[in-house]
Each structure stands twice: as C-alpha cells, then as structure tokens.
Amino acid sequence: MPITKAKDLIRLRVALVIGALIVASFMVADFLLLPSTMHSLYTYDRLFIQIPIIFAVVLLSFWRRFEYYRAYIFTALLVLLTYSNYWLILVCWQEFQFAFPYEGTILYAFYCVFALGIPFRFAITSAVINIAGFIVLMWLAPAYGDRMPISIGFVAASLFTCSYAKYRLDSSLSLLKKTNDRLTKLSKFDPLTELLNRRALRNQSESLLAYARRHNVSLAVLMLDLDDFKKYNDKFGHQQGDEVIRQQASILKNIFKRETDIVGRYGGEEFVVVLSDVDDKKLVQICENLLKDWKEENVPHAPGAVNAFMSCSIGAVMTKKPNDITIDGLIDIADKALYTAKDKGKARFEIAQM
Numbered sequence: 001m002p003i004t005k006a007k008d009l010i011r012l013r014v015a016l017v018i019g020a021l022i023v024a025s026f027m028v029a030d031f032l033l034l035p036s037t038m039h040s041l042y043t044y045d046r047l048f049i050q051i052p053i054i055f056a057v058v059l060l061s062f063w064r065r066f067e068y069y070r071a072y073i074f075t076a077l078l079v080l081l082t083y084s085n086y087w088l089i090l091v092c093w094q095e096f097q098f099a100f101p102y103e104g105t106i107l108y109a110f111y112c113v114f115a116l117g118i119p120f121r122f123a124i125t126s127a128v129i130n131i132a133g134f135i136v137l138m139w140l141a142p143a144y145g146d147r148m149p150i151s152i153g154f155v156a157a158s159l160f161t162c163s164y165a166k167y168r169l170d171s172s173l174s175l176l177k178k179t180n181d182r183l184t185k186l187s188k189f190d191p192l193t194e195l196l197n198r199r200a201l202r203n204q205s206e207s208l209l210a211y212a213r214r215h216n217v218s219l220a221v222l223m224l225d226l227d228d229f230k231k232y233n234d235k236f237g238h239q240q241g242d243e244v245i246r247q248q249a250s251i252l253k254n255i256f257k258r259e260t261d262i263v264g265r266y267g268g269e270e271f272v273v274v275l276s277d278v279d280d281k282k283l284v285q286i287c288e289n290l291l292k293d294w295k296e297e298n299v300p301h302a303p304g305a306v307n308a309f310m311s312c313s314i315g316a317v318m319t320k321k322p323n324d325i326t327i328d329g330l331i332d333i334a335d336k337a338l339y340t341a342k343d344k345g346k347a348r349f350e351i352a353q354m
C-alpha cells in the first residue's frame, strides 16, 4: 500500500476514535440535562448503538476493500448515527414528554462530511435522507412545539449548507489536482514531443542506474542527433523542422516500449535513450532498427545534406558493470561516439567500447 494511503487510513482511524470520544464526552453534559428516569435509555443509545457503530467502522477500515466502499461506509455511518439520535428524540418524547435536543444531527453531518471526508454527492444524499427523517420525526414526536418549523428549517439549512460547502471544497481540490497534474506534466515532459525533458530524463536515468546496480544488469545509453538539421530548417522552415523532431520522437516511442525504457529529448534535435538489461547484439539491432525506420519514413532532405532523405546519427555505449560508472559518464561516452558517427559520414551508428 502506498505510504500516503497508509497514513490517510491512520488519520481516519484517529478521527473515528476522536468522534467516539466526543460522543462519550457529550454523555456527561447530557446526564446533567436529562431526568434520571431517562438515563438508562440514553446510555443504551450511546453505549450500545452509537459508539459500537463508530468502532465497527474502525474495524471495517482494516478490510482490504475498505478504500473502494469508503464513501458508502461513511455515509451509512452518518445516517445511522443521525437516526439513532432521532430514535432517542422519539422515545424521549413519546415515553417521557421530554424534548431531547436535535443539534447532534448537525454535528454528525459536519463530522462525517469534513472530518471523514464524505464526497459531495454522498453528502447531499445523506442530507436529503436525514432531513426527510427529521420531518417524519417531527410529525411523530412534535417535541419542540411552536419551534418545530424553525427547527426543521434550521436542520435543513444546516445540512444543505454543509453539503454545499463540501461541493465548493471538492471543486477547489479537483481544480488544484488538475493544475498540479498539468504542472507536473510540464515540469517532466517536453511539450513538442511529449518525451521526458532533460531534467526528468536525468532523474529517471539515475533510478535506472540504481536498479541496474542492485540487480547487476547491463545499462546502455544511446544518443541520437538528426543529420544536417540546420539545412532542413533553413530550407523548409522551423515549423516543418518541428514536425521532423516529432517524427523522431514517434520512431523512438515505437521502438522503446518496455516499462523500464527511458526516452527523452536532450536538447534541440538531440535525443537520449537509457536502457537496462541489453546485450551487445541487441544494442546493434536497436541501432540498425532506428536507422531503418528513418529510411522508411522517406522524408526528403534539403539540398546539400549528406542524404537525400532525413536521417539520424547514433552514438551508443553499454556497460555490464554499472557500479563503475555514472549516468553523466555514460552520456559523455555516447556523445563522443555520436561525434565519431557524424565524422564518419552521418546516417550511421557508433558503439563505444568500454
């Protein structure tokens, strides 16, 4: 289970226990208010209905599927707590002509909606159920006399206000999450190609290096650079050049599909790929495939370019001893190999020996 989820569950259990303690602490004040003949009825409601319901939810929070049913469970908790209070109001009125206070209804709603985090649509559903129940209760037990209409209005307005406040909170949180996701995406991905940007590429490569060291598997770095791209830009314009950069990204995305493959845009028309667990033969095959894919694209190049069609050059390196090298070291070697490939006439690959 992710740490944040585990922490969230612990916080929820603490909130539930605090809720049970609040219910228990209210008993002291309520005993002072209630005639002694009603103490046993009241104690029964609190100790044998409300507090056990709360602890049942604490136990349910250890259930494997709790996360999935969480909103339903908390909504049921809210309705059960409220209706057990209604039952107390009803019996207090019918048997003792005593008007037990209804304010608990509002406290339970605020506790479940905000402390336990019931989502808006569950909050509004429980508000409707609880308001309807309160109206029926007032019909069965008109305990508040002339104050009945204002009591119903107060309960209805409070529960709707609570739900509306939750709606506002949920909308703000969802907007915040969307903005956060967008910012994370912007900070990690290159907008033109949607590949990793240089910084994210570096961070993820460090993690892959750590993985390769732990599992003692090989690590390879490839550096790719489009050939005579300046000529292409000069002839066809910057926008068309962007299209070619996107095409290179799409070739890379098609070839490097393993979950562990790291592909990023290193700079202008330069790309870096970091792979784990590849051997010499596989590395050669990958480089050949990259060159072949560009050939198959048949993108006419600018006059004076080394090839009639767009191509790229590749510098690559592979180490079987990832303990002895850093990512920067590997990129440096791949970069030198790339320049050798360019010097030898471009549209080719060069694998550096380690």
Ligand SMILES: Nc1nc2c(ncn2[C@@H]2O[C@H](COP(=O)(O)OP(=O)(O)OP(=O)(O)O)[C@@H](O)[C@H]2O)c(=O)[nH]1
Residues within 6 Å of the ligand: 225, 226, 227, 228, 229, 230, 231, 233, 237, 238, 239, 240, 241, 242, 245, 267, 268, 269, 342, 346
């Ligand atoms: N369209 C476009 N061009 C870019 C982008 N980033 C860098 N460039 C261009 O890429 C070109 C790179 O040129 P050079 O570094 O001289 O390399 P080259 O012409 O490809 O020559 P070789 O690398 O030797 O094959 C420059 O003209 C840059 O302006 C980009 O995001 N979009």
